[in-house]
Structure formats: C-alpha cells, structure tokens
Amino acid sequence: MIYEVQDLTFSYVGSSRLILAGVFLTLQEGEILSILGPNGAGKSTLLNCMAALLKPSSGKILLAGRALATLSPREVSRIIAYVPQAHTPAFDYTVLHFTMMGRAPNIGLFAQPTAEDEEAALEVLRQLAIEHLALRSYTEISGGERQQAMIARALTQKPRALLFDEPTAHLDYGNQHRVLRMIHSLAEQGYGVVITTHNPDHALLLGGKAAILSAQGTLESGRCEEIITEERLKSVYQTSLRLLYIEELARVACLPLSLVETL
Amino acid sequence: MLEPNKASRLPTTGIRRDRRKFYLILGVLVLLLPILFIYCLCVGKYPVTPGESLRILYGVATGATRDWTPLTESVVVGLRLPRILASMMVGGSLAISGATYQGIFKNPLVSPDFLGVSAGASIGAASAILLSLSATYIQLFAFCGGLVAVIATVTIPRLMRSESHIMLVLSGIIVGGLMSSIMGYIRYVADPTSQLAAITYWTMGSFSYIRMEAMLPILPVILIPLLLLLRLSWWIDILSLGEQEAKSLGANVQGTRYLAVACATLLTASSVCISGTIGWVGLVIPHFGRMLVGPSNPRLLPIAFLIGAIFLLVVDTVTRTITTAEMPISILTGLIGAPFYALLLYRQRKRLQ
Numbered sequence: 001m002i003y004e005v006q007d008l009t010f011s012y013v014g015s016s017r018l019i020l021a022g023v024f025l026t027l028q029e030g031e032i033l034s035i036l037g038p039n040g041a042g043k044s045t046l047l048n049c050m051a052a053l054l055k056p057s058s059g060k061i062l063l064a065g066r067a068l069a070t071l072s073p074r075e076v077s078r079i080i081a082y083v084p085q086a087h088t089p090a091f092d093y094t095v096l097h098f099t100m101m102g103r104a105p106n107i108g109l110f111a112q113p114t115a116e117d118e119e120a121a122l123e124v125l126r127q128l129a130i131e132h133l134a135l136r137s138y139t140e141i142s143g144g145e146r147q148q149a150m151i152a153r154a155l156t157q158k159p160r161a162l163l164f165d166e167p168t169a170h171l172d173y174g175n176q177h178r179v180l181r182m183i184h185s186l187a188e189q190g191y192g193v194v195i196t197t198h199n200p201d202h203a204l205l206l207g208g209k210a211a212i213l214s215a216q217g218t219l220e221s222g223r224c225e226e227i228i229t230e231e232r233l234k235s236v237y238q239t240s241l242r243l244l245y246i247e248e249l250a251r252v253a254c255l256p257l258s259l260v261e262t263l
Numbered sequence: 264m265l266e267p268n269k270a271s272r273l274p275t276t277g278i279r280r281d282r283r284k285f286y287l288i289l290g291v292l293v294l295l296l297p298i299l300f301i302y303c304l305c306v307g308k309y310p311v312t313p314g315e316s317l318r319i320l321y322g323v324a325t326g327a328t329r330d331w332t333p334l335t336e337s338v339v340v341g342l343r344l345p346r347i348l349a350s351m352m353v354g355g356s357l358a359i360s361g362a363t364y365q366g367i368f369k370n371p372l373v374s375p376d377f378l379g380v381s382a383g384a385s386i387g388a389a390s391a392i393l394l395s396l397s398a399t400y401i402q403l404f405a406f407c408g409g410l411v412a413v414i415a416t417v418t419i420p421r422l423m424r425s426e427s428h429i430m431l432v433l434s435g436i437i438v439g440g441l442m443s444s445i446m447g448y449i450r451y452v453a454d455p456t457s458q459l460a461a462i463t464y465w466t467m468g469s470f471s472y473i474r475m476e477a478m479l480p481i482l483p484v485i486l487i488p489l490l491l492l493l494r495l496s497w498w499i500d501i502l503s504l505g506e507q508e509a510k511s512l513g514a515n516v517q518g519t520r521y522l523a524v525a526c527a528t529l530l531t532a533s534s535v536c537i538s539g540t541i542g543w544v545g546l547v548i549p550h551f552g553r554m555l556v557g558p559s560n561p562r563l564l565p566i567a568f569l570i571g572a573i574f575l576l577v578v579d580t581v582t583r584t585i586t587t588a589e590m591p592i593s594i595l596t597g598l599i600g601a602p603f604y605a606l607l608l609y610r611q612r613k614r615l616q
Contacts, residue, residue, distance in 0.1 A: 048507075051511055052510075053507050053510060053511060072513075073510050073511075073513050073514065073515065073516075074513035074515075075513075076511075076513070077511060077512055077513030078513070081511070082507075082508075082511035084507065084508055084511075089369075089503070089504060089505075090369040090370060090371060090503055091366070091369075091371070091500075091503055091553075091558035092557075092558055093500065093557075093558055093559060094557070094559075096274070096278065097500070097557075097559050101500065101501055101504070101512060102512070104498075104501055104512040104513050104514060105512065105513040107497070109495070109498060109515070109519065110491075110494040110495065111494075111497075112496070112497040112561050113497060118278070122274065122275075125274075131274050132274070134274035134277065134278070135274060135277045135278065135281060157512070
C-alpha cells in the first residue's frame with residue numbers, strides 16, 4: 001500500500017469553510033486513482049496534501065506505511081513525484097537539465113549532478129521517446145512536450161507513486177490522449193498514479209479507481225465503474241449528461257446532452 | 264547486427280558539443296582576464312611597458328633587487344594594482360550576486376539594488392562622512408547600512424504574513440524609496456565644500472581611493488560567500504522553479520534560499536564597502552552570461568563572475584584614462600549598461616513574453 005488517507009480535513013487558516021471534510025482514500029502500486037469534482041471543490045488541495053505541499057488541518061496520511069507529516073521533503077521526494085500543471089518557468093533550461101532536476105533527492109546541498117545523473121536523465125528521456133528534445137529549451141517546446149518533460153523529470157526521481165495535477169489541462173485533443181496513454185502505461189509498469197481531472201471521460205478511459213470530491217468537501221471513492229454514475233455526475237456538476245456504452249468503442253463514455261433542450 | 268540508432272546518438276553528440284562550447288567560453292574568459300590585468304597595469308598618465316610591470320610585480324613578490332624607479336613601483340603597485348584588483352573583485356561579486364538574486368526570486372529583472380542593499384550601504388557610508396569619521400568607519404558603516412536595509416526588506420513581507428516574491432520586490436521598492444529620501448536629507452545637510460563631493464563619489468561609485476590595507480579585511484567576506492554560491496549553484500536552479508516544485512523535489516527551500524540571499528547580500532554590501540554603489544553590473548552581466556552559456560547557474564555563475572570582473576576592470580581603466588578629471592564609474596556603467604540591457608531585452612523579447 002502506498003497511500004492510506006484517513007479522515008483528512010483541510011481548511012485554510014482563518015477560514016471556517018472545510019475544503020476537505022473527512023476524506024478516506026487508499027492507493028496501491030500499479031493502481032490509478034482519478035479525482036473528479038467541480039471547480040473549487042479542492043481537488044488540487046487534496047493532491048497537495050498528499051504531496052506534503054500543504055499541511056492538513058486534521059487526519060492522517062500514511063505514505064508507504066509511514067506518517068507523511070513526519071517525513072522530510074527529501075524523504076517524500078524519494079517515494080512520490082509531483083507533476084504540477086505545465087507552466088512557463090522564468091528561465092529557459094534545456095529539457096535535459098530540467099529532467100536532471102529529478103535527481104535532486106539524491107544530490108547533496110553543496111553538490112552538483114554528475115555524469116551518472118546525466119545518464120539517468122537521458123535514460124528516462126529515451127524511455128519516453130523524447131530524447132530528441134534533450135537540448136531544446138524548455139520554454140520553446142509545445143505544451144504537450146512540456147508535459148512529457150515534466151513526466152520525465154518525475155520518473156527520474158525514481159518514485160513509487162506519481163501525483164498529477166490536471167495533466168490534460170491546456171493540452172490539445174491529441175496531446176491529451178498521448179498524455180493519458182503515458183499515464184496508463186505508467187500504472188501498468190507498477191507506479192501508483194493519482195490524477196485530478198475535469199473530464200469524467202478521462203477517468204473512464206484510465207479505469208482503475210475514481211473518487212468524486214463534492215463542493216462540501218466529502219469524497220466518495222471506489223472502482224471507477226461503481227463511482228462514476230449518471231446520478232452522481234449530474235448532482236456534482238449540476239448539468240445534464242449521459243453515460244452510454246458505445247459498442248464501436250467497447251466502453252462506457254460520458255457525453256453531454258445537446259445544448260438546446262430537446263429531450 | 265545492430266546499427267547504432269541515429270536518434271539515440273544525436274543528443275550525446277549535442278551534449279558534448281554544448282559542453283565544449285561552455286569550456287571554450289570559460290577558457291577564453293580565463294585567458295582574457297590576466298591579459299587585461301597586465302594591460303590595465305600599464306596604461307594611464309604614467310605608461311609602463313608590460314615587461315616592466317611584470318618584472319615589478321615579480322620583484323615585489325619575491326623581494327628581488329630593484330632596477331626600476333620608486334615612482335614606477337608606486338604607480339604600478341601602490342596605485343594601479345589595488346585599484347585593478349578591487350574593480351575585478353567588485354565586478355565579479357556584483358555579477359554573481361545579481362545572478363543569484365535573479366535565480367532565487369525567479370525573476371530575471373531583479374538586481375542587487377532591488378533589495379535596498381546598495382542604497383542602505385551608501386547611507387551608512389554617507390552618515391560616516393557626515394560625522395567626519397575615518398575611512399575604516401566609512402566602510403564599517405556602509406556594511407551595517409547594507410545589512411539593515413536587507414533585514415528591513417526581508418522583514419516587511421513577514422510582518423504582512425506573505426511569502427510571495429512580488430511582496431518582496433514591493434518591499435524592496437518601499438525600503439529603496441525610504442533610503443533615497445534619507446540620502447536626500449544627508450546630501451541636503453552635508454557641507455557642500457568638504458563633504459558633498461565625497462558623498463557623491465560614494466553614491467556614484469569610484470575606485471580612486473582604494474588602498475590595499477583597506478581591501479584586505481574585506482577579502483574573506485567576499486571569498487567565502489563567493490565559494491558558497493558556486494557550490495550552491497545547482498540548487499539555485501531548483502529554487503528558480505518556484506517554492507512548491509522545489510519542495511516536491513526534496514529541496515530545503517527556506518534554508519537554501521536564506522543561505523543564498525545572505526551570501527549574495529554579503530557580496531553586494533562588501534562591494535559597496537570597497538567602491539560605493541555601482542549600478543547596472545548586477546543586472547546586465549548575468550543576462551549577458553545567460554546569452555553565452557544558458558541559464559543554468561552552475562555554468563552561469565563562474566561565467567558571470569569573469570565577465571563582471573572584466574567589465575568593471577575595463578570600465579574603470581577607461582574612466583581613469585579618458586579624462587584628466589576622473590569621473591564616477593556609475594556614469595559609464597549606466598551609459599554602457601542601459602542601452603546594452605535594452606538590446607538584450609530586444610533579443611530575448613520572445614522568451615520574456
């Protein structure tokens with residue numbers, strides 16, 4: 001078991017509103033968990049708590065059996081890699097240099113990466129088939145490539161689990177699916193994966209586990225097909241939609257109703 | 264038989280070429296510095312040949328018999344040598360501290376001046392001049408003034424319970440504004456016949472009054488932070504990704520940031536102690552360095568140090584040779600730095616958007 005989240009609550013200092021109200025979760029190696037929820041429900045907050053970037057108000061998170069709160073950032077970074085939303089950094093490091101930063105958990109404060117670290121980073125770029133980007137500047141590649149470079153850096157950390165904050169946001173249609181495929185294959189390779197997403201269909205595509213966070217901060221989690229139901233989605237998103245089994249795709253898809261009310 | 268895959272060979276050759284380019288630039292700068300050093304020892308109102316200046320340096324160091332005039336020796340060793348060493352140290356220090364601030368505050372537009380360090384240090388110096396204290400006290404006051412300014416700049420965001428970088432920059436503006444008012448007052452009450460010129464020289468920067476004895480105690484305060492920053496450089500890259508990402512990579516964000524800012528501040532304050540405030544070097548040189556070797560600090564910091572050292576050495580030599588009445592060095596660094604910075608921004612406009 002990588003993650004055990006027990007009765008987690010979170011509210012921002014000075015605010016009485018509970019963003020997370022008693023959340024329970026588990027995650028194992030090779031398992032994908034997609035967290036859904038409306039805007040502002042606290043999906044990223046939950047992810048940040050799991051990444052030890054935010055301190056929960058109460059409750060407990062066990063990471064590989066140890067209390068997350070007692071681990072140092074360095075110890076955490078050796079077990080989990082956090083993949084933030086793709087962004088533009090202030091400096092245009094090369095993709096190789098950027099990827100090599102994933103070796104940070106193994107590099108001392110007054111030390112610098114060695115040839116061995118460079119080789120490890122190149123190896124990951126090779127695995128993800130983006131080796132050709134190695135010397136390109138991180139700011140001049142496309143959003144999709146940037147997301148891949150971010151994943152490369154995360155894998156260079158050699159974590160057991162990966163946390164993705166809206167990995168498909170700001171990506172075009174093709175890149176969204178490329179990134180989802182990559183995430184799916186990571187789970188198959190044995191990484192535990194948690195993603196937040198706005199698209200229920202992405203959760204259905206990925207399969208595995210799903211969790212729906214309500215605006216009240218309560219969370220329901222379980223197997224994807226049990227959690228993602230028409231009633232739940234309708235009540236959480238306050239919109240009309242259908243879950244349909246599509247024969248040609250051999251899967252259930254989540255589709256919105258027509259914009260003009262005809263039914 | 265397996266043909267070596269072309270795609271997999273490409274980055275490795277590229278990486279090697281990239282590394283060669285860096286070492287080439289480093290090598291050229293490392294060679295250029297001593298050449299300019301000798302050249303600048305020789306030029307001036309009292310010209311000396313390179314051979315003679317080298318012989319004098321060697322002779323003074325080893326205590327060999329003197330076959331040159333005492334005047335030549337005092338010009339080369341007494342006047343020019345400390346001045347040249349000082350301008351190199353100050354140029355390099357300002358450039359490295361500028362690059363560090365830019366990395367730590369993940370903002371390529373900040374400079375050592377923005378934390379109020381330079382302003383605080385010049386107020387310290389000006390107060391000492393106002394009180395008619397000796398040169399040693401002027402430097403001590405400059406140092407304390409710089410430290411007080413940084414502490415004020417760093418404390419304001421904490422009082423507002425904000426850790427954002429914008430708040431720190433705004434706080435720098437607040438402290439800087441306050442400092443310039445105080446400076447205005449000092450200038451207003453200073454004796455125009457005796458003190459005002461000295462104060463002006465301090466705020467505009469000058470290497471004219473450098474003495475070796477005054478520089479030596481400052482040397483460790485420059486060398487130690489300099490070496491620390493060179494060792495920290497890769498972690499400055501990590502911090503430049505932002506607090507959250509740095510933390511998720513296992514960085515000790517607060518500790519590393521404080522250490523780096525403290526080192527950069529010590530460098531800036533020591534520089535002001537030596538030569539007064541000199542603008543533009545800390546802002547422009549790191550940009551120029553990034554253009555040459557990229558933004559990664561393990562490469563940038565040594566390159567920035569060398570370019571900064573060369574730049575101030577040359578500019579100072581120009582200021583002391585170009586006119587009979589020596590002008591403050593900030594006039595020239597501004598005249599060169601500002602248009603050059605505009606040019607750099609123009610060239611980088613796509614990246615900055």
